[in-house]
Amino acid sequence: MSKLISIRQKETLIKGFLFACAAITLLTTLGIIWVLLSESYYFFQKVAIIDFLTDTEWTPLFTEKHFGIMPLLTGTLLTTVIALLVALPLGLSIAIYLNEYAPKGFRKAVKPLLEILAAVPTVVYGFFALVVVTPFLQSIWPSISGFNSLSAGIVMGIMIIPFISSLGEDALFAVPNTLRQASYGMGATRLQTSFRVLIPSASSGIIASIILAFSRAIGETMIVAVAAGQQPQLTLDPTVPIQTITSYIVQVSSGDVQHGSLEYNTIFAAGLALFVFTFVLNNISFWINKKYRQEYE
Amino acid sequence: MSKANLNRRKDQLFGYFGIFATLIGLLLLALFIFQIVSDGIGRLDWDFIKNLPSRKWEKAGILPAWTGTLWIFVLTAIVVIPVGVGAGVYLEEYAKKGRLSNLLEINISNLAGVPSIIYGIIGLQIFVRFMKLGGVLLAGAFTLALLILPIIIVATREAIKAVPKSIKEAAYGLGATKWQTIWTQVLPIASANIITGVILALARAIGETAPLIVIGALAYVPFVAKTPMDEFTVLPMQIFNWVSRPQQGFLLNAAAAILVLLMFVFVLNGAAVYLRNRSRKKFGL
Numbered sequence: 044m045s046k047l048i049s050i051r052q053k054e055t056l057i058k059g060f061l062f063a064c065a066a067i068t069l070l071t072t073l074g075i076i077w078v079l080l081s082e083s084y085y086f087f088q089k090v091a092i093i094d095f096l097t098d099t100e101w102t103p104l105f106t107e108k109h110f111g112i113m114p115l116l117t118g119t120l121l122t123t124v125i126a127l128l129v130a131l132p133l134g135l136s137i138a139i140y141l142n143e144y145a146p147k148g149f150r151k152a153v154k155p156l157l158e159i160l161a162a163v164p165t166v167v168y169g170f171f172a173l174v175v176v177t178p179f180l181q182s183i184w185p186s187i188s189g190f191n192s193l194s195a196g197i198v199m200g201i202m203i204i205p206f207i208s209s210l211g212e213d214a215l216f217a218v219p220n221t222l223r224q225a226s227y228g229m230g231a232t233r234l235q236t237s238f239r240v241l242i243p244s245a246s247s248g249i250i251a252s253i254i255l256a257f258s259r260a261i262g263e264t265m266i267v268a269v270a271a272g273q274q275p276q277l278t279l280d281p282t283v284p285i286q287t288i289t290s291y292i293v294q295v296s297s298g299d300v301q302h303g304s305l306e307y308n309t310i311f312a313a314g315l316a317l318f319v320f321t322f323v324l325n326n327i328s329f330w331i332n333k334k335y336r337q338e339y340e
Numbered sequence: 341m342s343k344a345n346l347n348r349r350k351d352q353l354f355g356y357f358g359i360f361a362t363l364i365g366l367l368l369l370a371l372f373i374f375q376i377v378s379d380g381i382g383r384l385d386w387d388f389i390k391n392l393p394s395r396k397w398e399k400a401g402i403l404p405a406w407t408g409t410l411w412i413f414v415l416t417a418i419v420v421i422p423v424g425v426g427a428g429v430y431l432e433e434y435a436k437k438g439r440l441s442n443l444l445e446i447n448i449s450n451l452a453g454v455p456s457i458i459y460g461i462i463g464l465q466i467f468v469r470f471m472k473l474g475g476v477l478l479a480g481a482f483t484l485a486l487l488i489l490p491i492i493i494v495a496t497r498e499a500i501k502a503v504p505k506s507i508k509e510a511a512y513g514l515g516a517t518k519w520q521t522i523w524t525q526v527l528p529i530a531s532a533n534i535i536t537g538v539i540l541a542l543a544r545a546i547g548e549t550a551p552l553i554v555i556g557a558l559a560y561v562p563f564v565a566k567t568p569m570d571e572f573t574v575l576p577m578q579i580f581n582w583v584s585r586p587q588q589g590f591l592l593n594a595a596a597a598i599l600v601l602l603m604f605v606f607v608l609n610g611a612a613v614y615l616r617n618r619s620r621k622k623f624g625l
Contacts, residue, residue: 050517057519058434064426065435068448068493071486075458078465133361140358153362155613160365162540162609164547166576167598170583171372174379174591204365230344232351255453262455264550265576269583289457289550296460296554302469310554314461318454325453329446 079318082311089305095312101275101291103309104300110309112316114275118192118285119317122267123260125196125281126203130256133200134207135249141208142215142241143233154209161205169269172198177270186282190272193281199266206256214248215241251332258324262317264289288317373602380595388596392562393578397589402597404561405578408477409546409604411565412574415481416488416545421538424489425527428496428534433522452490459487460554468555475556478568483551488541495537499530532619536612543608547601549576575601 087095090110098111137157141150177194180187187193218241226236242249272284273294286294292310300307391401435441463483473479503526511521527534552574559581561573573581575597582594 054517054519058430061426061430061434064423065430065444065493067423068427068444068451068489071451071462071489072447074462074466075454078462079458082465133364136354136358136361140355140362144355144358145362156366157362159606159609160369162543162547162605163369164549164576164601164605166547166549166579166583167376167602170376170579170594170598173583174595175372175375201365201368232347234351234354235347237354258453262457264455264457265580268550269580289455292457292461293550293553296464296556297559311461314458318458321453321455322450325450329449 075318079311079315082308083315086305086308086312090312099277101286103306104295104298110312112288112313114277115286115288115291115313116316117277117279118267118271118275119261119287119289121192121279121281121285122196122199122263122271122287123257125193126199126260126263127253127257129197129200130203130207131253134204134256135211137204137208138211138215138249139237139241141212143237154212157205157208160202163202165202165263165265166269168198168202169195169266172266172270184282188272188283190270190274190284191282192267192271192285195267195269195271196281198270199260199263202263202266203256203259206259207252210252210255211245211249214245214252217248218244247331247334251328254324254328254331258321258328261324262289262321264293268293288313292317376595376598376602379592380597380599383592383596384599388593389600393560397582397587397593400582400590400593402575402578402600404564405573405575405597406600407564408561408572408574408577409601411477411568411572412480412484413542413546415477415568416484417538417542419481420485420488420492420541423485424492424538424541425496425534427489428493428500429522429527431493432497432500433518433526448490448493452494456487456548457550457554459483460551462486463551463555473569475558475571476569477565477572479555480552480557480572480574481568483555484545484548487548487551488545491541491544492538495541496530496534499533499537500526502533503529532615532622536616536619539608539612539615543605543612546574546608547576547605549574549580552577553580575604 095110095112097113098109099113100109100111101114102109141153145153172194176198177187177189177191180191180194181189215237222240222244223236226240231239267287268290271287271290273286273290274284275286275291276283278285291313295307295310388401389406390403391399392403393405394400431441431444435444460483463479463486467473467479467482468475471479473482507525507529508521511525516524557577558571558573559577561571563570565572579594579597579601582590582597585591
């Protein structure tokens with residue numbers, strides 16, 4: 044009898060431990076929110092939120108300080124949009140090609156190869172951007188600066204191709220075969236079937252994958268830290284140095300700014316902006332994906 | 341040309357573009373890697389592997405960096421495996437469908453999308469400052485463990501889901517308790533797929549730079565870390581440091597260090613793919 048009870052107690056203990064493991068994920072989220080909010084609170088006691096959102100200069104490390112997040116936001120959006128302009132047409136074409144055109148064996152061989160693109164550490168991509176892509180761009184466009192958002196954006200685009208291609212392919216694959224067959228039965232080509240039947244039917248899954256890639260590009264750090272420069276400026280010119288939210292955080296963290304100072308606290312405000320941005324995007328993507336799943340199951 | 345012919349032609353053209361799109365990314369990657377090999381291979385010798393960093397690029401080596409990467413790999417694995425697998429088992433086998441498990445699930449997919457640099461910020465505030473660890477290996481490992489936790493949880497759940505129900509029912513039928521069933525039947529069968537997920541996640545962890553910069557890992561470390569409480573650097577940090585310098589020589593060093601890092605990452609990824617294929621053959625999972 045006592046053995047039985049001890050087994051039961053052991054079961055309860057183990058369940059408790061396993062629950063604690065799962066609970067760590069909740070604590071992590073609470074920790075992120077608490078740290079960002081509490082530290083940003085100190086920052087916003089010294090800097091008005093309206094200045095933070097509307098000032099067009101970001102110069103916390105200079106003697107004349109401005110705390111406008113706009114230049115960092117435009118820098119972030121600029122590199123992200125360039126990355127999507129590269130990744131979107133390529134990623135979607137890959138998804139369509141692998142789904143409708145490619146022989147099965149080719150598809151099987153190519154998918155894991157494409158995943159390699161996402162497995163390469165981002166600091167390595169930063170090196171590519173700085174050492175290979177920027178000199179190449181300079182050879183056809185001499186006025187381009189040594190640090191610029193174009194090169195960083197292009198390389199980031201290559202990195203996020205697999206996000207769009209593999210999630211997009213999953214979405215296309217999930218379209219019921221009857222739709223596909225109906226389209227072919229009407230005499231449509233593979234191209235027509237893809238663009239007029241499959242993509243519209245899979246649109247929510249495809250949009251979800253694009254938003255996810257967008258969010259990933261916003262949070263990407265090392266490529267921009269290495270290749271895009273460290274000059275926050277309010278510009279849409281892809282040939283000049285800029286700074287993104289992430290590379291600003293890297294700059295402050297790797298410099299010798301005093302912990303606890305107002306200058307240092309800027310990274311929490313910047314981090315909060317970044318977190319809110321990606322959080323909203325991820326949830327939109329999650330929500331669209333969930334809705335879409337319900338449609339077909 | 342008739343309309344049908346035109347459509348067929350377009351269809352064919354898109355087929356070619358599809359091949360182009362599929363291969364262009366891989367070709368560019370191959371070009372990049374070729375460039376790195378040609379830049380870095382000349383610097384990659386025994387001295388480079390066993391030397392400490394130096395202000396002169398000809399003398400600088402990566403001993404603290406690659407030993408730091410090994411440390412981080414091992415420590416992160418020790419921290420993250422029990423927690424990640426435990427959480428996966430809880431969610432898949434114990435959690436009752438309801439609000440709490442829903443919340444946990446949404447939360448985990450959210451955490452997977454949080455930028456890595458944000459993990460650096462909470463690592464800094466919680467492990468480095470609140471727990472007063474300082475910018476040491478252990479703090480780095482804890483931070484990276486949080487970063488890859490969602491990946492390992494998801495991999496564990498998928499692996500457990502793939503275990504046939506009949507096996508569990510057989511164990512229950514023999515009078516095994518829930519945990520006995522999980523420990524002696526479910527986990528052994530799921531282990532290959534779980535290990536695959538763990539390896540992929542760890543490969544991601546050792547390539548991370550940004551969170552470690554934020555928690556204060558050092559760029560210049562002229563010593564080899566001996567305990568988890570030592571300050572440290574890792575290969576990506578060393579690469580970032582060298583890439584940021586103006587002298588051409590340091591770029592060559594960075595290329596050589598990248599070769600070593602890529603070797604680590606590709607070997608891990610290869611091992612993961614091998615394991616996955618083997619378990620597919622063996623169990624049909």
